[in-house]
Amino acid sequence: MWQPDVLVVGGGPAGVAAAVDLAGMGLSVLLAEQRDRLGGAIHRAYVGAGASPVRRNVHHQRDWQALLDRVEQAGARLTLQLQSVFLGVEGDGRYLLDDRAAGCVRSVRPKAVVMAVGGVERVLPIPGWELPGVSTVGGMQVQLKETGEAPQGPILVAGSGPLPLALAAQLAAAGNPPLALLERGTPFGTALVQPGAAFNGLRSGPPLAEALAYARQLWRSRVPYRTGCQVTAIEAMAQGLRVTTVNGRGQTQVYEVAHLALHDGLDANQTGLPRQTGAGLPVVWAGDCREVLGAAAAVQDGRQAAQQVAKALGRPCPGASFDAPLQSARRLQAALRTLYQAPVHDITPETVVCRCEGLRASGFAALQGAGSAHEIRVVGRFAMGACQGRFCARAAQALAAQTGVAFEPQDLNGSVPRWPLRPVSVAALAAYADE
Numbered sequence: 001m002w003q004p005d006v007l008v009v010g011g012g013p014a015g016v017a018a019a020v021d022l023a024g025m026g027l028s029v030l031l032a033e034q035r036d037r038l039g040g041a042i043h044r045a046y047v048g049a050g051a052s053p054v055r056r057n058v059h060h061q062r063d064w065q066a067l068l069d070r071v072e073q074a075g076a077r078l079t080l081q082l083q084s085v086f087l088g089v090e091g092d093g094r095y096l097l098d099d100r101a102a103g104c105v106r107s108v109r110p111k112a113v114v115m116a117v118g119g120v121e122r123v124l125p126i127p128g129w130e131l132p133g134v135s136t137v138g139g140m141q142v143q144l145k146e147t148g149e150a151p152q153g154p155i156l157v158a159g160s161g162p163l164p165l166a167l168a169a170q171l172a173a174a175g176n177p178p179l180a181l182l183e184r185g186t187p188f189g190t191a192l193v194q195p196g197a198a199f200n201g202l203r204s205g206p207p208l209a210e211a212l213a214y215a216r217q218l219w220r221s222r223v224p225y226r227t228g229c230q231v232t233a234i235e236a237m238a239q240g241l242r243v244t245t246v247n248g249r250g251q252t253q254v255y256e257v258a259h260l261a262l263h264d265g266l267d268a269n270q271t272g273l274p275r276q277t278g279a280g281l282p283v284v285w286a287g288d289c290r291e292v293l294g295a296a297a298a299v300q301d302g303r304q305a306a307q308q309v310a311k312a313l314g315r316p317c318p319g320a321s322f323d324a325p326l327q328s329a330r331r332l333q334a335a336l337r338t339l340y341q342a343p344v345h346d347i348t349p350e351t352v353v354c355r356c357e358g359l360r361a362s363g364f365a366a367l368q369g370a371g372s373a374h375e376i377r378v379v380g381r382f383a384m385g386a387c388q389g390r391f392c393a394r395a396a397q398a399l400a401a402q403t404g405v406a407f408e409p410q411d412l413n414g415s416v417p418r419w420p421l422r423p424v425s426v427a428a429l430a431a432y433a434d435e
Helices: 013-024 058-077 137-147 162-173 187-193 195-202 206-220 295-312 323-339 361-367 373-380 393-402 409-413 426-430
Strands: 006-009 029-032 078-081 084-089 095-099 104-108 112-115 119-121 134-136 155-159 181-183 225-227 229-237 240-247 252-257 259-263 266-268 283-285 352-354
Touching: 006 013, 013 029, 013 058, 013 078, 013 112, 013 295, 058 078, 058 295, 104 426, 112 295, 119 137, 134 137, 137 155, 137 162, 137 259, 155 162, 155 229, 155 240, 155 252, 162 181, 162 206, 162 259, 181 229, 187 195, 187 225, 187 323, 195 323, 229 259, 240 259, 283 295, 295 323, 352 393, 361 373, 361 393, 373 393, 373 409, 393 409
Parallel strands: 006 029, 006 112, 029 078, 112 283, 134 259, 155 181, 155 259, 181 225
Antiparallel strands: 084 095, 095 104, 119 266, 229 240, 240 252
8 A cells, every 4th residue: 555645636737736846845745647647638748759749838838847847856755656547535544546557456545635636628418419529629629639630520619718719729720720619608798898807808918818829820720700609409410410500699500510529618626526524634625626727827726735735744834825826817717707608508308418328308307306416316317427427417407406406516426425436447446456
């Protein structure tokens, strides 16, 4: 059994920032990451030879390289455990990792824990969103970063928020600009009636420069940017997808594409995470799993988490304050939520809500007697699939509210986190290692 001072789960900006700061304070740190390299979604490594052909944001890359340099400097105080998926916590405080390289489940008994597992994309269920060829914007972006190549064939990017803008520009720069970028909200119109949000967005510095660079790429590639426009239906064709859209004036347009990327915002990924009193040891959440504030703020949040852990363990630590940059990021995110706010469409009865289990909205008709999130999960099987509600919990919450049952999305998983939080093979469980 590993017994480091601190276990850090998640090798993105927040997790790496926390790990290197803790190692710099003289603590032994085990950093577990599910991929074969550090980086998280934003710094997903290119799998080909040489440098990635996909253009990356300069200031994000500079910050990330500085963290990687500190990983090297940490030496023996920082142990990397790659290709290891966090499964949950045993009743006696052992943290379980699925070591997929070794093919076994391993246990860790740390003195403190930092959970930095990132965020999760939100996609509103629409008819046909479960079809092959439909992905999330973040999923397509990760594929682009890993392979260095844009998907082949016509692409449509639709949803809400700044991430679709980034993907559309990156696809254009990679040689396959999308047919259009459809934004559900009306950010320009909203800016006129919400000048405070517009001001906070414009004062953001590097994020504003990043957005302008993306906009310039779309203009050069002649990608239409249509606001107040949403996807209403997706149908399978012999050679791809037929996507029906409608704008704010009620006008419909149909696109025939090979790929559709959808995105409706980011949520904190807190499914099954141990609480701060978990198993009698200090547990601190950091980065987008605590609060979605963006990549730059995740670094500061990870460093703040390191300070909290050091204090809990009675170790001296630098007295740096991260309140100012985190508050600035919080203002920016609030401004973006206001500018990109969009109407939520109704879920039709035949729309698939839970993609893992193939459950449709009409399935709620059989749950009229269900009076709690627990009954909806156990009887209706919503949030029982492989994603454990990461994608369907909000839709299930909205459907339940229509029947008079109110609960928070995380309530679907109950008050006591159960493991495994992610699928694990029986062979890996049988080979459990408790050295």
